[in-house]
Amino acid sequence: MSEAIQQATPQPAAGSAAELASLDGLHNQELLARYNQSLMGVFGTPQRVLVRGNGCTVWDADGKEYLDLLGGIAVNALGHADPFITSIISSQLSTLGHISNFFTSPTQIALAEKLLELAQAPAGSKVFFANSGTEANEAAFKLARRNSTATRKRIIALDGAFHGRTMGALALTAKQAYREPFEPLPGGVEHIPFGDVDALRTAVDGTVAAVVLEPIQGEVGVRPLPAGYLKAAREITREAGALLILDEVQTGVGRTGNWFAYQGSVAGGEDILPDAITLAKGLGGGFPIGAMVTFGEQVSTLLTAGQHGTTFGGNPVATAAALATLHSIESRQLLQHANDVGAQLRAALAGIDGVTEVRGEGLLIGFDLAEEIAAPAVRAALEAGFIINNPGPRTLRLAPPLILTGTQAEAFIQALPAILAAAAETAAAANSADPNTDAQKDTP
Structure with a gap:
């Protein structure tokens, strides 16, 4: 490499690291404000700013930990930061x-x-x-x-x-x-x-x-x-x-x-x-x-x-x-693993009060709720440390990494009744405050 090219080559401090450095130490709300100023609003405002992941777990800019049960919408088959990949x-x-x-x-x-x-x-x-x-x-x-x-x-x-x-x-x-x-x-x-x-x-x-x-x-x-x-x-x-x-x-x-x-x-x-x-x-x-x-x-x-x-x-x-x-x-025999953990999740979901139907195969699962509380349930799940989504006002979807363990699946099942109760309370409060409020708007 010639001396001129070497001199023209940006060093990390003067390149991308400098732009990222301006975001260091900022929390979710500050970063989301910067997001809304610079990115097109086709997704609405994101729920959180995620900064790192490991396996089925991710962390946001505030340091909060989440079990990722959506996998980037069925993308992260091997979870986050898989060493081999x-x-x-x-x-x-x-x-x-x-x-x-x-x-x-x-x-x-x-x-x-x-x-x-x-x-x-x-x-x-x-x-x-x-x-x-x-x-x-x-x-x-x-x-x-x-x-x-x-x-x-x-x-x-x-x-x-x-x-x-x-x-x-x-x-x-x-x-x-x-x-x-x-x-x-x-x-x-x-x-x-x-x-x-x-x-x-x-x-x-x-x-x-x-x-x-x-x-x-x-x-x-x-x-x-x-x-x-x-x-x-x-x-x-x-x-x-x-x-x-x-x-x-x-x-x-x-x-x-x-x-x-x-x-x-x-x-x-x-x-x-x-x-x-x-x-x-x-x-x-x-x-x-x-x-x-x-x-x-x-x-x-x-x-x-x-x-x-x-x-x-x-x-x-x-x-x-x-x-x-x-x-x-x-x-890693993840096809059989997806079948086993998926069957575990579907069986457990079917026994949850307020869940009316469970569908899917492997680790692609949808389940319907008795009430139209899916959107507040996504928010309540996030507060409880779980990432899921709602394709409809009564429906929640799971598409976690194929490496999800039975223990991790059980942690979500144990937390779900409280999540649904919090969602129902949020929806009831919103409807009481304004019966015309669209409290069930789907999350992006």
């Missing part, structure tokens, strides 16, 4: 960080081969790497369009679906509050009733290019497809010449106690092989990465050179992180 990312970044899609790397090839193996994909199957779940679903949307003809242009999705917030993924998403500000969305998408095989059979004919489903809908409170639905969907789409695309962004990579939800009880023990699946969230163990896996040569050649791409997708660091995540889940 950290070492792999650091090692890869020190060797080769980014190379663009004009080149490839051993980690990219190895990860693609591993995903095809875990998916039990037939010969001719392929992988496309992206950076997030919504980007993986954008690729799937374009795949569906490539299966179109002059008379086959419709795409079917389900009521309650959430597939992302970019324009194609948003077109597949059902919630009007997400859709309306950005209409007109890409056309041709129709939403049909959730879990209704007769409605699916009526909707799907030779004019349908693809059916896009989540095996378990996460954003409406962890709602699994009914038994037999996936099998029927596979038969119906195959007969019509339509693609069956499964959004496994939230359910994939061990979250449900199987590598992918279509391999588990949601499929009812049936041998279901989709045409494509999309992945993200837990795939990178906290490092951003997404993927679309296509099954068989015919589907895998629908997108050809130049028809889709991404600058950062499949870069060496992201694929190294994903490889390390898959290796850890496999070597």
Whole structure:
């Protein structure tokens, strides 16, 4: 390195450390005020400023400790600061960080081969790497369009679906509050009733290019497809010449106690092989990465050179992180662990007074409450040292790291009755003060 370049290279005190130093010693409220001054308000004001984590535990800027039962919304499969993932990312970044899609790397090839193996994909199957779940679903949307003809242009999705917030993924998403500000969305998408095989059979004919489903809908409170639905969907789409695309962004990579939800009880023990699946969230163990896996040569050649791409997708660091995540889940037998601890949580939740229904597989769990107190319950849980979220006014969701221990799960169960009681008291006080107050507004 030349002397001129050395002199121009920022030293830590004059670089990023200096900016961070200006935040040292500040507490949650001070930092959140700075957040509101500098970041776009698309998420509202965050609940806390988290500064470090270890395993299933995180700490905020005030030093308060929390058991993370949300895992970055089903992302942190191995918890926080996993030593193996950290070492792999650091090692890869020190060797080769980014190379663009004009080149490839051993980690990219190895990860693609591993995903095809875990998916039990037939010969001719392929992988496309992206950076997030919504980007993986954008690729799937374009795949569906490539299966179109002059008379086959419709795409079917389900009521309650959430597939992302970019324009194609948003077109597949059902919630009007997400859709309306950005209409007109890409056309041709129709939403049909959730879990209704007769409605699916009526909707799907030779004019349908693809059916896009989540095996378990996460954003409406962890709602699994009914038994037999996936099998029927596979038969119906195959007969019509339509693609069956499964959004496994939230359910994939061990979250449900199987590598992918279509391999588990949601499929009812049936041998279901989709045409494509999309992945993200837990795939990178906290490092951003997404993927679309296509099954068989015919589907895998629908997108050809130049028809889709991404600058950062499949870069060496992201694929190294994903490889390390898959290796850890496999070597530490976390699929069985997720099944065991998930079963423990679901059984215990079903016995809690005020819990009316418990749903889910593995460590993706939703449970309904007798009252509309989910939002104040999230706040009460935070005060008690637990991070959860509320996809609906009566529904709470858990998606903790796959390493959550039985003891940690039990700690939450023991605390939950008091959390629900505090939430009910808060809601009652708010309603008493102002009956028109929207005390049940969902948290971001």
